[in-house]
Amino acid sequence: EVQLVESGGGLIQPGGSLRLSCAASGFTVSSNYMSWVRQAPGKGLEWVSVIYSGGSTYYADSVKGRFTISRDNSKNTLYLQMNSLRAEDTAVYYCARSIAVVLSFDYWGQGTLVTVSS
Amino acid sequence: SYVLTQPPSVSVAPGQTARITCGGNNIGSKSVHWYQQKPGQAPVLVVYDDSDRPSGIPERFSGSNSGNTATLTISRVEAGDEADYYCQVWDSSSDPLFGGGTKLTVL
Numbered sequence: 001e002v003q004l005v006e007s008g009g010g011l012i013q014p015g016g017s018l019r020l021s022c023a024a025s026g027f028t029v030s031s032n033y034m035s036w037v038r039q040a041p042g043k044g045l046e047w048v049s050v051i052y053s054g055g056s057t058y059y060a061d062s063v064k065g066r067f068t069i070s071r072d073n074s075k076n077t078l079y080l081q082m083n084s085l086r087a088e089d090t091a092v093y094y095c096a097r098s099i100a101v102v103l104s105f106d107y108w109g110q111g112t113l114v115t116v117s118s
Numbered sequence: 119s120y121v122l123t124q125p126p127s128v129s130v131a132p133g134q135t136a137r138i139t140c141g142g143n144n145i146g147s148k149s150v151h152w153y154q155q156k157p158g159q160a161p162v163l164v165v166y167d168d169s170d171r172p173s174g175i176p177e178r179f180s181g182s183n184s185g186n187t188a189t190l191t192i193s194r195v196e197a198g199d200e201a202d203y204y205c206q207v208w209d210s211s212s213d214p215l216f217g218g219g220t221k222l223t224v225l
Contacts, residue, residue: 035214045153045161045204047214058213094160102167103208104151108160 002026002107004095009112016085016116022078022095022109030073033098035105036080038091038114048093049080053100063089085116122205122217129223136192138220140205143186148207150188152181155219156201164203165190192222200224 008020020036036048049059049069057069068081078095092113096105123141130136140150150168153161163172165181168188178193192199202221208214 037214037216044202044219045155045206045216047216050214060213098208103149103214104163104166104206105153105161105214106163106166106172108162110160 002097004097004107004109006093006095006109006112009093009114011115011117012085013118014086014116017081017083018085018114020080020082020093020095020112020114022080024076024078024097027097029071029076029078033100033103034069034071034078035096035098036067036069036078037094037096037105037108038089039094039111040088040091043091046091050098051078082114085114087116090114090116120207120212120215122207122215124203124205124217124220126218127221127223129225130192130195131225132195132197134195136195136199136222138190138192138203138205138222140188140190140217141186142188142207145186145188145207146184148183148209150181150183151206151208152179152190153204153206154199154201155204161204195222195224197224 003025005023035050051069066084070079092111094111095109097107152165155161168183169181180191205217
């Protein structure tokens with residue numbers, strides 16, 4: 001059974017840093033496209049970042065230069081390092097899997113809430 | 119940049135058919151995916167590649183895509199279908215993109 005479990009969210013002051021984790025089971029993270037998608041309170045879905053199976057990474061303009069996506073193949077875990085956090089980064093962060101060619105998000109974690117506030 | 123436009127809300131009576139649209143320039147040339155999100159829950163994929171259903175998704179959910187509009191159709195709507203619905207595209211020349219979402223209300 002495919003499962004994605006996020007952790008690492010919390011309350012952080014503006015300018016601070018946080019690292020989110022997404023532990024996967026039932027499939028191999030490094031063989032798939034893995035993304036982070038966020039949802040601000042009461043708002044819609046916003047794609048944040050992707051790491052392809054080959055290792056290439058891409059970011060939304062809103063987080064480029066501040067966030068870094070990575071994975072640990074030995075732990076089958078996806079990460080999102082978030083630096084220079086802003087109030088507008090407040091959201092539930094979901095990790096999600098995509099299969100190349102189809103490029104939909106077929107499995108999602110339950111999400112972890114990041115609140116950026118002083 | 120490419121934009122996906124969804125109506126903010128759609129209302130339908132139980133047993134009727136709901137149609138949720140997703141507009142975009144020549145969206146018919148792209149693959150469109152649809153997600154259902156209930157309050158406090160993660161999104162769930164209900165239609166991929168315009169009209170295919172993942173396993174476990176009822177046949178009442180169907181999709182189409184042509185010209186400048188993709189459509190998610192929910193037949194014989196039930197109270198449990200009340201949720202937010204998002205369309206999404208992602209091709210080799212761009213980043214993933216979601217529509218703004220449509221709140222489906224079952225009257």
